[in-house]
Amino acid sequence: xxxKILAAGALAASAAFLVPQASAQTFSxxxxxxxxxxxxxxxxxxxxxxCGLTGGGSVSGGAATVTSINLTGGxxxxxxxxxxxxxxxxxxxxxxxxxxxxxxxxxGNCAGTLTGAYNQSTGVxxxxxxxxxxxxxxxxxxxxxxxxxxxxxTFTIP
Numbered sequence: 001x002x003x004k005i006l007a008a009g010a011l012a013a014s015a016a017f018l019v020p021q022a023s024a025q026t027f028s029x030x031x032x033x034x035x036x037x038x039x040x041x042x043x044x045x046x047x048x049x050x051c052g053l054t055g056g057g058s059v060s061g062g063a064a065t066v067t068s069i070n071l072t073g074g075x076x077x078x079x080x081x082x083x084x085x086x087x088x089x090x091x092x093x094x095x096x097x098x099x100x101x102x103x104x105x106x107x108g109n110c111a112g113t114l115t116g117a118y119n120q121s122t123g124v125x126x127x128x129x130x131x132x133x134x135x136x137x138x139x140x141x142x143x144x145x146x147x148x149x150x151x152x153x154t155f156t157i158p
Contacts, residue, residue, distance in 0.1 A: 025090050025155040027064040033057055034150050035069065038124065041145035043071065043079055046107035046138060051076035053147060057085070064088035064153060066098055080104045083111075090155060094118060096125055101132055103141045110134050110141035123152030 035055035043049050052073050057066035066088060069081035083102035090096050096118040103110040110132040116125040125147045132141040 024063075025157045026062040027059045027088070027153055027155045028062070029151065029153075030059050030061075031151075033059065033153055035066070036148050036150070038146040038148050041071070041127075041143065041147070043076070043141065043143055044139075045103075045105050045110065045134070045141045049074065049076050049079065051079070053145070055081075057088070059153060064155070075106070078106050086114075090118070090157065093120065093155075093157060103132055105141070108134055108136035108138050110136075114143060116143075116147075120152070120154045123149040125149065 033056060035053065035057070037051070037053040040050045041053045043051055049071075050073070051071040053069065053071055055066060055069040057064060057068075064087075065085035067085045069084075071077060071079050071081075080103070081101065082104055083100060086098040086100050088096060088098060094117060095115060097113050097115040099113050101110075101112060101114045112133045114127070114130055114132055116127040116130055118125050127143045127145055127147070130143045132143070134140045
């Protein structure tokens with residue numbers, strides 16, 4: 001019995017070394033940043049809207065959060081990004097993900113992650129048909145367009 005317990009413990013310990021360990025990225029510089037669209041941002045969930053985008057967030061202790069996203073122009077103001085702050089993470093040096101995004105729209109709601117390509121030298125996020133899953137049935141929420149982060153935020157992945 002003890003041999004089985006020790007063998008199981010050894011197997012579990014060796015398996016832990018086979019699983020890649022998640023590592024947190026470190027964002028900089030510390031302080032607030034703003035978000036602004038470059039050109040038009042297209043959002044859709046059943047209907048497609050062309051919008052402006054403003055928002056902001058901050059970097060503190062090496063972690064980044066987005067504290068607001070607002071869409072402007074026509075019906076765009078009826079699409080609300082709620083439940084902030086959204087934690088910002090990345091699995092590579094060329095992408096960025098907003099986690100815990102909640103969208104409330106006149107055609108339904110969505111919740112999940114929003115991922116785009118990120119250029120660390122220019123501070124531009126490019127969303128290309130980025131999808132947030134629907135929570136109310138029907139089509140997911142989709143975002144296409146470019147967003148400028150100012151000042152440019154960079155990060156490293158250990």
